[in-house]
Amino acid sequence: MPISEPEAAPAHGDQTRPPLLDVRGLRAGYRGVDILHGVDLTVGEGEIVCVVGPNGSGKSTIFKALYGLIDVREGTVLFDGEDITAYGPQQLLTAGIALVPQLPAIFPAMTVYENIELGMYLERDRAKIRRRIDEVFDLFPKLAARRTQQAGTLSGGERRALEIGRSLMLQPRLVLMDEPSVGLSPLLVREVFEQLRSLRDAAGLTFLMIEQNARSGLELSDRGYVIERGRVTYTGAGSELLADDEVRRTFLGVGKD
Numbered sequence: 001m002p003i004s005e006p007e008a009a010p011a012h013g014d015q016t017r018p019p020l021l022d023v024r025g026l027r028a029g030y031r032g033v034d035i036l037h038g039v040d041l042t043v044g045e046g047e048i049v050c051v052v053g054p055n056g057s058g059k060s061t062i063f064k065a066l067y068g069l070i071d072v073r074e075g076t077v078l079f080d081g082e083d084i085t086a087y088g089p090q091q092l093l094t095a096g097i098a099l100v101p102q103l104p105a106i107f108p109a110m111t112v113y114e115n116i117e118l119g120m121y122l123e124r125d126r127a128k129i130r131r132r133i134d135e136v137f138d139l140f141p142k143l144a145a146r147r148t149q150q151a152g153t154l155s156g157g158e159r160r161a162l163e164i165g166r167s168l169m170l171q172p173r174l175v176l177m178d179e180p181s182v183g184l185s186p187l188l189v190r191e192v193f194e195q196l197r198s199l200r201d202a203a204g205l206t207f208l209m210i211e212q213n214a215r216s217g218l219e220l221s222d223r224g225y226v227i228e229r230g231r232v233t234y235t236g237a238g239s240e241l242l243a244d245d246e247v248r249r250t251f252l253g254v255g256k257d
């Protein structure tokens with residue numbers, strides 16, 4: 001639906017509580033040029049929210065600004081009510097926000113177990129690390145079965161699961177995912193999103209992702225935002241956006257039925 005209309009209630013997330021992530025009037029860019037022109041975006045606890053938009057519309061810039069990799073020039077970012085606008089990556093991790101990058105970030109010659117362990121590389125308490133790895137393996141039985149296998153031998157979907165699993169070592173509440181579908185077949189994309197849903201259900205996690213693949217991103221998320229030229233132009237439940245003629249024509253290359 002167009003941004004001027006009231007936002008649809010998401011299928012998940014407690015609407016009686018303030019959003020877990022509340023981005024207001026975000027303005028950011030590179031050198032003297034603004035790329036984001038006042039982006040508003042919320043993510044409720046337990047939601048899977050996806051940001052889609054054409055190439056160069058500013059999706060990655062939103063993540064860079066949220067993750068403290070570029071300066072926020074105007075606007076605020078609240079996380080569970082805490083002002084995290086100026087936080088850098090380490091502070092964000094401590095606050096409970098993890099980032100799963102788009103580029104493959106596994107160490108192929110190390111085992112699955114060792115790769116997961118790296119998610120807590122600053123921790124010295126071995127017993128604590130082992131406990132947490134067991135908890136992560138409980139959430140990812142397929143990885144648990146491959147704990148001694150070299151990570152380089154995993155399938156694309158399993159590698160993505162490994163990256164997500166490692167990001168959970170520090171027990172984040174919100175996981176930012178940069179294009180989870182990149183490099184995966186449609187079947188594996190579905191598998192990864194199903195994994196996100198079960199993590200949401202089993203561990204109460206919340207996900208915000210950016211996706212170039214607008215169709216699968218919107219199909220598989222609770223709610224979506226469409227970004228065009230650094231502004232939110234549509235928002236609503238993923239299914240509503242997919243059914244919207246204008247969104248379909250503009251982003252999905254589908255004519256009016």
Ligand SMILES: Nc1ncnc2c1ncn2[C@@H]1O[C@H](COP(=O)(O)OP(=O)(O)OP(=O)(O)O)[C@@H](O)[C@H]1O
Pocket residue numbers: 030031035053054055056057058059060061062212
């Ligand atoms: N480091 C940078 N320096 C200058 N301009 C940049 C930089 N990174 C991105 N841009 C510009 O900012 C704009 C938005 O880029 P961004 O990567 O956020 O878009 P995107 O929506 O993620 O695109 P894509 O879907 O192609 O990944 C583009 O015009 C891009 O050229």
